[in-house]
Amino acid sequence: MLIVGLFFICGIGLIVLAAVETWGALDPRTDFKVRERFELILECVGLLTIAVASLELGQTVLEEEVQRSVNISSPTRVRRFLSRFLIVVVVSLSIECLIGVFQFMHGKPEYLLHSAAIGLAAAAILATWGIFIRMNVSAEELEPHAMREVVAEDKEVEG
Template structure:
């Protein structure tokens, strides 16, 4: 059975490496796009064109951040802590780390879309608003989950103590 766990560990490490590679690639694309827009841009490029390029770079960086954060979450929860997601505290923490990244990314993407669409094609603003609405709905659902999950945590106070002890161990190892 140990060899089976090693297969899963290897799979997690491969996924983490791919998330990090994607994040770094997106950062590189964003930096090169930004560099190109200012250094090699055509002299007739307007402020609006450069502004849109910066917004696109922010979008790329947002997705890079999501990719890096997901890789870090998987590393910390699955590799470093070797977590078995079975107690309510661990489930809430794992889901919360993921949801924070997704809600922030969707919110930033909404902001970028609104800035771009308000000048180029305002008729598509409802689509950007729907992304913002989805981010709000996820935030509300996440808050509801955390609130409802609190009662389950109170039924298993030892799970909370184990999680806190584990966190202290991981922090001590990383220092």
């Protein structure tokens, strides 16, 4: 439960930092050039991306470990937990890749390869995740009762 709380505190803290940075970037009293404001706002998008990832991971841990008191032996549960985690990772990496491309496209094009590497990592994770899910289907067919238990548990938690 402590880890869940820390995820939520970190997420909210990052949102507050992003709000302060956004105000600094948009404040008409500052003498920033448009390019500087743009870069500050892109940094805020990065902060918000990490904040959302932190909040989502906190929610995932809360739902899977605390509310459902998960027994991780079921292939369905493992797939669901990993899927929720990997969604956060892939989306976060993809957004960071886009932010990097926008930042480095005009200012420091030599760093575009770093952004491309992040994008390739996100694509590789997505592809291997798809392979994992495809291979996991046969394991789920061997344990149909586990799938029924997970569905019943979902209805109980959600409703």
